[in-house]
Amino acid sequence: MLKLNIRQKIIFGIVIFTICFGCIGMLSYSNTLQLERAVLIVEHADDLSNFILEIRRSEKNYFLYRDQTIFSKGIEELNEAATLLQSLTPEFQQPLVKSHGTSLEVDLKRYREILDAFLLKQQSRSIDNLQDEETALREVGQKLVEHSRAISRFERASILSINNKLRTTLVLSMVAIAVVIFTLVVFVISSILHPLRMVQDATKEIALGTFVPLPVKNAHDEIQQVFVALNSMVEQLTKHQVQLVQAQKLSSIGTLASGIAHQLNNPLNNISTSCQILMEDEKPTTKLATKMLHNIEQETLRSRDIVKGLLEFSREREYSPASFPLEDVIHSAVQLVSSHVPANISVKTSIPKGVQLQVDHQRMQEAFINLIINAVQAIEPKEGVITIGATEENDHALITVRDTGVGITKDILERIFDPFFSTKEVGQGTGLGLYIVYGIIEKHQGCIRVESIPDIGTTFFIRLPLAKEAVTC
Secondary structure, X not given: OOOOOHHHHHHHHHHHHHHHHHHHHHHHHHHHHHHHHHHHHHHHHHHHHHHHHHHHHHHHHHHHHOOHHHHHHHHHHHHHHHHHHHHHHHHOOOHHHHHHHHHHHHHHHHHHHHHHHHHHHHHOOOHHHOHHHHHHHHHHHHHHHHHHHHHHHHHHHHHHHHHHHHHHHHHXXXXXXXXXXXXXXXHHHHHHHHHHHHHHHHHHHXXXXXXXXXXXXXXXXXXXXXXXXXXXXXXXXXHHHHHHHHHHHHHHHHHHXXXXXXXXXXXXXXXHHHHHHHHHHOOOOOHHHHHHHHHHHHXXXXXXXXXXXXXXXXXXXXOOOEEEEHHHHHHHHHHHHHHHOOOOEEEEEEOOOOOEEEEOHHHHHHHHHHHHHHHHHHHOOOOEEEXXXXXXXXXXXXXXXXXXOOOXXXXXXXXXXXXXXXXXXXXXXXXXXXXXXXXXXXXXXXXXXXEEEXXXXXXXXXXXXXXXXXXXX
């Protein structure tokens, strides 16, 4: 079934309205023309009837006074009646009127023939034989009157019929207007006012937290599209609310991690000091003891570096770029995130020495941590490799972070840097990781882009200035 939106329904209604009233107008105009024509025919029929009555009057006067001049006038009127009838005959439409018109034409000719014969006998002084002609003339004259009156009567009836049609058309027009207005009112109430009231109620429900998705009946309808957009907006707001809560939890975890790091610093210092004292004051009795003490010292130093990194990562401070080796920034990020990398995923780095960047160490470290975690989540639970490389090109460094994960489809690729956009289940991710990376890179006057092939892997390309100039991708 064809589904129309509100605009199409309005246009369709206007077209139907125009066609209906156009037809009514044309019908009324046609009836008006017919009425005008019928009135003219009646006027001419009345004139014809008057001519015939004058002919009969001349006939009676002649038989009374036997004055031949009276007949001359009657002959003139007879010619005028014949001429008028000839002009009227094509206008006759009704079969009965045509029949009376034909009979009237025949009788006019018959009347003229009888009249000519009557005058001829009178001129020959055959007055005694005129009785039959007089009788025939009266009979034909009577028929002329009857036919002319019948024509007038039928044409007047035609005027009444046309008038009734005009009244019927007027009534139908009023009914049609009433139906159109009623349909318009029902349409506006059901398709516009009621849905708008539902939207108004829905906004109140959103404020109260009791919103129920609005039913969508016809997605082609503009109002229904508003329903779809409202439902989608509330769904996204719900997801963002959950993600914001998750982000708040992560912020709390960062604060907690900072406190734990402070608490771990003292025991690690004591362990490191005790190990150094043992190694300096007493010589180990075996090679194994020497190796174990050395391992304790190395792992203590490594733990201290991790704690230091956690403290740096969780500490809020203003943006303060300085010159740092790219190798150190990436190494510290890999070290901090190492506990999140499963055994079946390896992280390989290939960073040339001597590449110095003007960066905020903490923020840039955060960016690479987010990229590595994102790569790990793209690979899990399969085996894979994360490769971080860099090259120095003119006045900037090109850094690549490549993974062998599932890849990203084209429609998602366009949105991965949007805030709160995530393909993970609700509660599994905030959708802020890559958005934060984008912001950090842009803050450093750099740029980031991504290429991905589904089922093969994804590569992030980062360009950062070696000096303070901005670069373009």
